[in-house]
Amino acid sequence: MASPDSGQWTTGLFDCFDDSSNCFMTWCCPFITFGRNVEIIDKGKTSPADAARTYYILGSFGFAFCYSYPYRKKLREQFSLKEQPCGDCLVHCCCIQCALCQEHRELINRGLDPTIGWAANVARMIQNEKVAPEVETGMNRVAP
Template identity: 35%
Template sequence: MSSSLPNDDKDKAPQPTNGPQMVPAAAPLPSDSDSSKGAAGPSSQHVVGAPPQQVVAPTWSTGLFECFDDIPTLVITAFAPCVTFGQIAEMVDRGQNSCGLYAMLHAGILYFTGCGCLLSAYYRIKMSHLYRLPDDPLINVLVHLICEPCALCQEYRELQARGFNMQLGVGWRNQTPEIQQSGGIGVMVPPKVPGGMSR
């Protein structure tokens, strides 16, 4: 004899079915038009099982005020910034013109207008785009306006870290074939470890 009271356990138990079972479909992913409308939902989350992509922020290999790490370059840049600029511009332009021509152009602009830093700031921006360095044009111009020797020394050290032989008189033509082919692009610059080793 069956009880007339409802059995909650019976109602919750799965009912046997014959044939294939239907699985609810996943929510559709938003299309480009949906994302432009500002629709955000649970489907805009990361794919389960795939690690999120980590974007490494671009940085210079050395700091702006680490000029004293390379005293000879600092001395040359302090008294003749056109020489250091010429070396940098020749490498950035991949030997289109010689270091001497770039140095004379910088010296001429500096002598007649006093604004040689604007030419060197342009090459800093160009170098930033080329090597995917921090490329805020306003910051790059301000760095050259406020402290051009420090900026030139930093750019010089960056090219050295990318494998360029920056000794005076070497030039683009005497660089290694690997550097001439790649232009220093894609060269992994080792990250700076703060502090160093200690016991």
């Protein structure tokens, strides 16, 4: 997989249907997508259940964006992404489901799968480093 350009989001804010299953999940249960994203963004330091629970409680009072937008900023900083299309707080305040979907797609497109958790992503990265390059077998050299 080619590494996406630094500074550019790999998908747009409103490209939610690029991953229809995540779009559906986020529309119905945004706290689940948020919890999964946070675990990856925090590199396993925050459990998805804790993040989802806090998001859900704050969301009950209409303040989920106050908790979620700093993680968008953290994601942007990790991948040197631009603050687009406007400030992180405003994106999460006005379009929280779209923002969560975009962040999920960004992690996927950069080789991290929020659905399997941080530990499984680390194991996958270690496994990918241990894989030896493929070598052609047989004698393919043509004599002069």
